[in-house]
Amino acid sequence: MDAYGTDSDARQGLDGPGRSGGAPEPDAPPGPVGPPEPDGSSALDGPPAQDSPPEPAGPYPLDDPQDASTDAAVLESGGLAFSVTPAPGPYAEPRTGVAALSPRYQIGAALALAVVAVLVCVHVGMVFLHVAPSNTLTKAHGKAIDDWIYPEFEQNWKLFAPNPLQQNIAVQVRAEVQEKNGDVRTTGWYDLSAEDGQAIHGNLLPSHTEQNELRRAWDFFVSTHDGNNRPAGLRGALSETYLRRIVVLRLRRDDAAGKGGAIDQVQVRSRTTNVPPPKWSTEKISDKPMDRVLPWWPVTAADTDGGAR
Template structure:
């Protein structure tokens, strides 16, 4: 076989170069090292065909060029969205409560809470010292403790006494009124306890004043006075002032002085009636009311002005 023909067929195919329908063949594999291959003479009428350049990497035969362009566009848009998206950070929750206020109002709220906390602590401490057994603090500061507790915050154990109260006590008052023309008259007895009872009866939410103010004021007076109505110490004087202001206020609500009249003096009494025993009981008690009449108290300006409100 001719070497020239063999090489021409191997390089250009059986159809030869330049013929229609011929396709370039890939380069022949290199021959083994050490084999002697004679030099091929140049062929003047058949110039050598240069090797075809390698095709660029791209979609395979099964890939659609339109799909490839769509994927590239999606990648570009995703990269753009990623570049403009803000960096992730912690979720900021809206402020509520005191934190939502400005700094000035936060300081004001903190001060108000501090004042309330101090008052509550002082009150709890005073009540504890009041009900606690006698100790060094109560001996040294007994007056300050009593001034804080009485009369509004007095503590007692009458509900749990071995013999609870079995009496109805009514507090009544009358007044000496100076009329506009200078005449002096004395009113009848006003049953203040009965008025409170009527206000409480049938009321689902009675006020603390209607339930306890008058009753506690009378208990405070009895606890600080002897049987002759003489005060025992400074607490006795305080109880008189407290009870007098309450009855003057009640008389003013009932318009006891009338048009143009002025209350000069008031007198308080208590009427105590025993609770009758049940029908099956053999206990015998008196049903006659017992009165405790206090002396006349002159009414000062402090009893009718801001002190009674």
């Protein structure tokens, strides 16, 4: 047998015929040989080679198929599909204030603002006419102006006057009380101005009543009466009634009548004390208080809580 014969089982060359080296490949397992394919290929040849990946079976859905407003583009690469959502538009600022209301409430808010604007204009006009010098409008509509201004919005210029107030005026009152057993007694003097001052002292938000009610009532009385406490005009009786009701209510608040007692009469007086000058001043003034005592006023049912309501 030839060493290089083809019918020998010995390997040819280094590793056998046609091999340059390496381990021998195992023999293919036996298997059925199928019929040839129509194109002449056999089942043993494997699947045919494809030049490109297969097309997708259908369109790929977007990330959110329910959102019809999303304009997404589908990019295909290597048989894979990616959904790309466009960037959102510019951010819209949320509406605030009146603009955030419904149209019906916007109309209501506009009407309310219009009413407030009209009231402000009317009030400013009334105050201007009140402090302005006498003119045609004040002469023709003076009563309407006074009804609007008094007593809540009255204006005065005493702080800026050439001779500002240099006196402390205290309003005091005493009462004649009928006891439960029929006895009559006279109370001491109640300093109502001092009570108001104590309520205001240290109070960051004092009430209008504590600051001005008693003071304005006394100024009203003085301006409508002469030095002998006689009314000087038609408003004199009104000022007396106003002042009397205020002092009666204050006495009842202080329980001046006591348990079971009743107030029959009241008497009001003012005590005026000059403000002392500064130490560097050479001005000499009296420090003696001056009293103005009013006559006794009978208290009627209209002066009590029931009549004052």
